Amino acid sequence: MEIGEKKAEVTETLHIPSLRRKWQILALQIAATASLFLLLKRMSELYGPCSEQFIIDNNENTWCPSYEHTRGLMWLDNANGLMIPDFLLGVGQTGTISMIGPLALCVFATFAIERYWSSSQELQTRVKQVTGALFGAWVIIPFLLAWILSTFRNGLHFPWNSNDSMNHIEHLFHPLGLVMELIFLGIVFAPVLVGLIGIWGLSKRSISWVVGYYIIVIAFHAVLTFEPIVTEVDVGLRALPTQIGEGTLFGGLVSPLASSLLGIAILMLLFMESGTAAIGHMEYAISLPEESKRDPEYIRQFNNVVNSHLIQLVVVVLLVAITTAMALAFDDLMISIVGILEGTQWTGQVKESLELQMTYGKVISAGLFIIAVAGLRFIVPWQTVSGYVESGIARLRSD
Amino acid sequence: MLAGGISLILVGMMISNFQMMIIGLTFIAFISINGWIVGQSKLEISRFVPHSNVYKGDLIEVSLTISNKSYRRTQLLEVFDNVPHEMKIRRGINQIRLNLGPGQSTKLDYMLRCPLRGHYSVGPISVRYRNSFGLFVNESVIEDICDITVFPQVRDVEDAMLRADVPKMYTGATTLRTPGPGMEFYSLREYLSTDPIRSINWKAFARTGEMMVNQKTRDAVTDVFVILDTREVSRIGTVLKNPLEMGASAAASLASHFLKRKDSVAMVTYGSRMDYLPPDTGDKQQYKVLSRLASVSPSGSMPLQAVTNSLSPRISRGSPVFIISSLEGDGTTLPAIRDLAGKGHEVIILSPSSVDLERLVSRIPRMAYEVLKLERQNRLTAVSGYGAKVVDWMPDVELSQALLQSRG
Numbered sequence: 001m002e003i004g005e006k007k008a009e010v011t012e013t014l015h016i017p018s019l020r021r022k023w024q025i026l027a028l029q030i031a032a033t034a035s036l037f038l039l040l041k042r043m044s045e046l047y048g049p050c051s052e053q054f055i056i057d058n059n060e061n062t063w064c065p066s067y068e069h070t071r072g073l074m075w076l077d078n079a080n081g082l083m084i085p086d087f088l089l090g091v092g093q094t095g096t097i098s099m100i101g102p103l104a105l106c107v108f109a110t111f112a113i114e115r116y117w118s119s120s121q122e123l124q125t126r127v128k129q130v131t132g133a134l135f136g137a138w139v140i141i142p143f144l145l146a147w148i149l150s151t152f153r154n155g156l157h158f159p160w161n162s163n164d165s166m167n168h169i170e171h172l173f174h175p176l177g178l179v180m181e182l183i184f185l186g187i188v189f190a191p192v193l194v195g196l197i198g199i200w201g202l203s204k205r206s207i208s209w210v211v212g213y214y215i216i217v218i219a220f221h222a223v224l225t226f227e228p229i230v231t232e233v234d235v236g237l238r239a240l241p242t243q244i245g246e247g248t249l250f251g252g253l254v255s256p257l258a259s260s261l262l263g264i265a266i267l268m269l270l271f272m273e274s275g276t277a278a279i280g281h282m283e284y285a286i287s288l289p290e291e292s293k294r295d296p297e298y299i300r301q302f303n304n305v306v307n308s309h310l311i312q313l314v315v316v317v318l319l320v321a322i323t324t325a326m327a328l329a330f331d332d333l334m335i336s337i338v339g340i341l342e343g344t345q346w347t348g349q350v351k352e353s354l355e356l357q358m359t360y361g362k363v364i365s366a367g368l369f370i371i372a373v374a375g376l377r378f379i380v381p382w383q384t385v386s387g388y389v390e391s392g393i394a395r396l397r398s399d
Numbered sequence: 400m401l402a403g404g405i406s407l408i409l410v411g412m413m414i415s416n417f418q419m420m421i422i423g424l425t426f427i428a429f430i431s432i433n434g435w436i437v438g439q440s441k442l443e444i445s446r447f448v449p450h451s452n453v454y455k456g457d458l459i460e461v462s463l464t465i466s467n468k469s470y471r472r473t474q475l476l477e478v479f480d481n482v483p484h485e486m487k488i489r490r491g492i493n494q495i496r497l498n499l500g501p502g503q504s505t506k507l508d509y510m511l512r513c514p515l516r517g518h519y520s521v522g523p524i525s526v527r528y529r530n531s532f533g534l535f536v537n538e539s540v541i542e543d544i545c546d547i548t549v550f551p552q553v554r555d556v557e558d559a560m561l562r563a564d565v566p567k568m569y570t571g572a573t574t575l576r577t578p579g580p581g582m583e584f585y586s587l588r589e590y591l592s593t594d595p596i597r598s599i600n601w602k603a604f605a606r607t608g609e610m611m612v613n614q615k616t617r618d619a620v621t622d623v624f625v626i627l628d629t630r631e632v633s634r635i636g637t638v639l640k641n642p643l644e645m646g647a648s649a650a651a652s653l654a655s656h657f658l659k660r661k662d663s664v665a666m667v668t669y670g671s672r673m674d675y676l677p678p679d680t681g682d683k684q685q686y687k688v689l690s691r692l693a694s695v696s697p698s699g700s701m702p703l704q705a706v707t708n709s710l711s712p713r714i715s716r717g718s719p720v721f722i723i724s725s726l727e728g729d730g731t732t733l734p735a736i737r738d739l740a741g742k743g744h745e746v747i748i749l750s751p752s753s754v755d756l757e758r759l760v761s762r763i764p765r766m767a768y769e770v771l772k773l774e775r776q777n778r779l780t781a782v783s784g785y786g787a788k789v790v791d792w793m794p795d796v797e798l799s800q801a802l803l804q805s806r807g
Contacts, residue, residue: 374431
């Protein structure tokens with residue numbers, strides 16, 4: 001049994017191809033990918049719809065600068081038609097189904113880009129040249145053909161003309177339609193594509209870019225739905241409620257709105273941490289020399305580190321979610337505690353205080369709660385307790 | 400992350416946006432929760448180095464055993480063994496990332512190559528501990544230092560010494576006509592209170608009525624003097640190939656050769672000051688010579704004549720003197736060698752060609768090179784004119800081969 005274990009250890013190495021098949025690394029990458037997809041879904045649900053007033057004033061399919069791709073593409077479809085098939089763009093579909101086609105495109109593009117980056121410099125140059133040539137041919141050849149054919153029919157003429165049959169300039173701008181489609185698609189799906197490249201193509205910068213992009217989208221949405229701005233310029237975005245609402249979920253801990261908003265924050269965190277963790281561990285493995293990659297001690301410690309990371313990721317993200325949810329409900333708890341101390345003028349004032357339940361009060365009380373949680377680490381010796389438990393288990397196993 | 404979280408909360412508060420505030424709060428909650436996972440460095444780290452004295456170019460196997468004796472997990476720990484930059488890691492790596500549970504231990508092995516002679520220290524051990532998310536990093540240092548001496552390379556020069564045109568008078572235990580510890584009778588002298596009783600010559604006492612003791616001839620050995628030039632000019636060339644490095648290796652090889660033959664070897668180095676290691680025999684002397692040579696570095700500009708003047712009372716009569724020097728930048732070379740030769744010493748000069756060593760690092764115009772080379776040849780010829788054996792040692796020539804070229 002021991003010999004078998006040792007043999008198994010020797011066959012395991014810290015080379016990148018081997019690590020890419022390691023379940024811990026795959027788990028981190030899959031967690032990051034899933035959180036990226038869920039983040040897109042949540043963002044589209046929350047920031048996708050236009051405001052009710054905008055829909056009443058126009059119609060449900062009119063384009064507004066919300067985080068949703070089909071309305072923009074439909075507007076483009078009505079204007080010039082679409083080059084990419086509808087099922088790939090999700091046009092004509094609603095909700096999550098409308099994202100399947102573009103997500104498949106993103107997955108395919110990620111695979112293609114990764115293959116491109118891993119190919120030789122010579123091949124990359126060749127691919128660039130061929131792509132450029134094809135695009136150039138697509139711009140020029142239809143234009144030249146149309147012009148030459150028209151010359152046979154209508155005699156020699158300039159390619160621009162008020163007569164439609166003798167005007168060929170539009171052929172030059174035809175490929176721009178594809179670029180426009182990609183732009184409309186890219187506004188929503190660029191973070192997915194870049195995120196996938198970051199996770200599977202091992203780029204920390206891409207992962208940071210995605211988080212930054214989503215924060216910018218949220219910031220833009222916040223600014224464009226900020227009341228003083230809306231009174232001046234209303235672009236039709238649906239504003240988030242100014243009150244977070246009563247807690248009805250998880251035993252009255254969080255409101256549905258808070259749950260959605262917290263979900264986005266937690267998914268963002270999970271995506272960032274699991275994505276960068278997989279890359280960080282692989283970076284370390286790459287930095288090791290050949291002998292250390294095969295050294296059983298290094299492999300054992302690598303497994304230790306990655307296993308601990310996985311456990312801590314799950315526990316910490318759960319705790320962060322619970323802590324933030326509790327922090328957001330902490331103002332209610334404070335009011336309830338003050339409510340118990342009835343009789344004084346101060347308790348009455350506090351109990352009826354609106355400020356405490358409004359934005360500032362909520363955030364300040366949440367901040368206080370988080371500080372208290374941070375301070376608890378000096379009181380609760382959980383690491384020592386868990387250490388005793390772990391060593392006890394190890395002793396039992398060895399017996 | 401903290402700055403980002405606070406910024407998001409503040410901006411969210413300014414524009415009454417809960418999403419930004421919640422993202423900010425989540426980031427700060429993440430930091431707070433992470434604060435609960437604190438690494439620790441209460442470790443027992445022991446380093447094992449099988450040999451603390453090695454020769455230049457040798458390999459050293461370093462082994463670190465890291466044990467977590469506490470009842471807490473270490474969390475993500477990076478252990479880095481500080482290695483002098485002069486040493487090169489040949490196999491493995493001097494760092495490891497680990498996470499040890501209570502009572503667990505691990506081992507880190509790596510191999511170092513020592514391409515430069517000298518005294519070095521491996522360590523201290525740097526320990527960086529943090530949680531899995533890379534937050535709350537702490538560093539500590541474990542002052543476990545292992546001193547390693549890298550001796551200059553010792554070449555086998557036995558064959559070369561036999562075939563070369565260098566004096567053959569010191570072939571092991573030749574008797575010197577000087578009194579000292581030995582077997583052969585030298586003379587009788589009067590008894591001193593410090594003399595052992597068994598050295599008393601009782602027959603002579605009976606004959607003369609005075610306490611006389613037998614004096615013995617010094618049983619050894621020739622005193623071989625090796626003078627190594629460590630002046631600033633001996634730096635010319637590359638780090639690995641310069642007059643000092645070549646000279647240190649030659650001095651070590653010669654000393655080792657003579658000590659093996661039971662001769663007595665004295666070592667003198669001169670640069671910014673003169674260091675004199677008195678003549679002695681045996682392994683202990685070899686260790687002293689190699690240690691001295693390990694620590695020499697190029698500095699100063701002491702003239703050779705100052706060295707020979709200072710040494711002349713200490714050099715035994717007839718002792719051969721090896722001078723290892725590029726003979727550059729010292730106007731006293733000729734008088735110094737003349738004085739030594741004049742006192743009856745066999746002088747052998749081993750001179751690394753600094754002109755050719757300089758060519759290894761900088762381009763010298765052909766004409767300038769020819770002139771410099773000619774000047775050097777003239778200098779060597781002048782030195783050999785005083786009866787010294789001179790070896791013009793080219794950088795790409797082995798010591799044993801160079802010794803065969805000695806000319807008088």
